[in-house]
Amino acid sequence: MPSLLLLNIGTLVLAETHPCSFAAGKEMCHLPAVQNAYLLVENGRFSAFGPMEECPERADETIDAGGGFVFPSWCDSHTHIVFAASREQEFVGRIRGLSYEEIAQQGGGILNSARRLRETPEDELLESALGRIREIQLLGTGAVEVKSGYGLTVESELKMLRVIRRLKEKTAMPVKATFLGAHALPPEYRENRGGYIRLIIEEMLPQIADEGLADYIDAFCEKGFFTVAETEQLMEAGARYGLKAKVHVNQFNSLGAIPACVQKGALSVDHLEVVSDEDIQSLIGSNTMPTLLPSAPFFLNDPYQPARRLIDAGLPVALATDYNPGSTPSGKMQFVISLACIKCGMLPEEAIWAATLNGARAMELEQDYGSIAVGKVANFFITPPLPSIAYLPYAFGSDLVERAFLKGKMVMDKRING
Ligand code: NIG
Ligand code: FE
Numbered sequence: 001m002p003s004l005l006l007l008n009i010g011t012l013v014l015a016e017t018h019p020c021s022f023a024a025g026k027e028m029c030h031l032p033a034v035q036n037a038y039l040l041v042e043n044g045r046f047s048a049f050g051p052m053e054e055c056p057e058r059a060d061e062t063i064d065a066g067g068g069f070v071f072p073s074w075c076d077s078h079t080h081i082v083f084a085a086s087r088e089q090e091f092v093g094r095i096r097g098l099s100y101e102e103i104a105q106q107g108g109g110i111l112n113s114a115r116r117l118r119e120t121p122e123d124e125l126l127e128s129a130l131g132r133i134r135e136i137q138l139l140g141t142g143a144v145e146v147k148s149g150y151g152l153t154v155e156s157e158l159k160m161l162r163v164i165r166r167l168k169e170k171t172a173m174p175v176k177a178t179f180l181g182a183h184a185l186p187p188e189y190r191e192n193r194g195g196y197i198r199l200i201i202e203e204m205l206p207q208i209a210d211e212g213l214a215d216y217i218d219a220f221c222e223k224g225f226f227t228v229a230e231t232e233q234l235m236e237a238g239a240r241y242g243l244k245a246k247v248h249v250n251q252f253n254s255l256g257a258i259p260a261c262v263q264k265g266a267l268s269v270d271h272l273e274v275v276s277d278e279d280i281q282s283l284i285g286s287n288t289m290p291t292l293l294p295s296a297p298f299f300l301n302d303p304y305q306p307a308r309r310l311i312d313a314g315l316p317v318a319l320a321t322d323y324n325p326g327s328t329p330s331g332k333m334q335f336v337i338s339l340a341c342i343k344c345g346m347l348p349e350e351a352i353w354a355a356t357l358n359g360a361r362a363m364e365l366e367q368d369y370g371s372i373a374v375g376k377v378a379n380f381f382i383t384p385p386l387p388s389i390a391y392l393p394y395a396f397g398s399d400l401v402e403r404a405f406l407k408g409k410m411v412m413d414k415r416i417n418g
Contacts, residue, residue, distance in 0.1 A: 073142020
């Protein structure tokens with residue numbers, strides 16, 4: 001593969017000389033960066049960077065960044081981008097006064113998506129999901145996690161996971177697959193919760209493991225969905241197949257799911273709109289990444305995640321979109337970062353760590369993605385010249401990703417194609 005040299009980079013953001021696995025607490029307010037920098041890519045990986053005075057003589061291809069900033073691509077560690085149809089009627093229902101939980105109780109919400117997904121052929125799901133991958137690629141995302149959870153039958157959960165496997169094959173960015181059979185109780189099991197948990201554990205999981213379809217297991221632990229005890233049972237079952245947990249917790253209530261997930265060695269706990277002091281205590285010293293999804297409360301008009309309390313307690317935080325048809329029909333990480341700053345009190349530097357390296361960590365991809373370091377995969381984007389790093393979350397309505405690269409190859413140039 002030809003080498004690529006980027007010249008005249010205004011600021012090379014998150015350029016690590018000694019790469020770390022994640023950033024936590026106070027570390028998050030300092031972003032390593034090189035001003036007036038060059039960046040060399042060889043064989044699809046970063047091979048050198050530094051100030052322009054130390055720039056190598058030549059490469060096969062040269063790009064003049066013209067003072068634009070270079071960022072490592074966003075690492076979006078929580079999405080549901082395989083789905084059959086949008087749900088804007090529920091959005092209108094909420095404007096008229098219904099809550100997310102009320103819509104779910106009336107058979108809307110996740111069950112609405114499950115009905116539509118069950119009748120949609122695999123190829124059609126793949127086409128629409130690929131469209132969403134292309135969309136997030138244009139928005140600067142360079143690694144993504146995708147969940148099942150709109151199937152809720154053996155056949156349809158497997159169908160979703162097979163779509164995710166095909167996404168992995170067809171996409172230049174890494175894709176992690178999470179099995180979310182416990183997303184909602186399907187109507188057939190309304191009077192038989194135990195039966196559905198058994199279906200997940202005894203039928204879905206063995207087949208998924210057999211075909212190697214999932215990297216992680218998830219559950220929606222919330223009032224009206226799955227209990228802490230059920231979530232624990234599912235995490236244990238997943239662990240028997242080598243699947244670590246990434247769990248939907250504390251979206252509307254703090255039920256004790258966070259300590260339970262930490263105790264089971266979960267890779268991440270996600271949502272966290274409602275967090276108690278005990279929840280925070282349980283996370284300290286653990287390997288579980290608190291993952292905040294602020295565009296969900298934005299869309300649902302809910303309270304935002306208390307990022308400051310988490311970071312001030314010395315914890316790391318990751319940011320992800322939660323892109324899905326019900327609570328967050330958006331895959332735009334730049335907007336998530338703006339919300340994290342404006343609504344959750346995160347500093348721009350903290351939000352950028354959270355949306356890159358810490359997100360990579362929440363998908364176990366931090367060795368190869370999430371920052372600009374020699375040897376890491378060259379997934380990055382170039383912005384126009386910016387007055388400072390803080391301008392990125394500040395300019396919340398501007399799309400600042402101008403040219404996007406995956407494995408060192410340009411996949412989008414907004415200056416040419418839109
Ligand atoms: O993360 N909260 C649970 N699951 C998704 C929403 C799913 C849906 O409404 O379709 C979420 O917000
Ligand atoms: Fe989610």
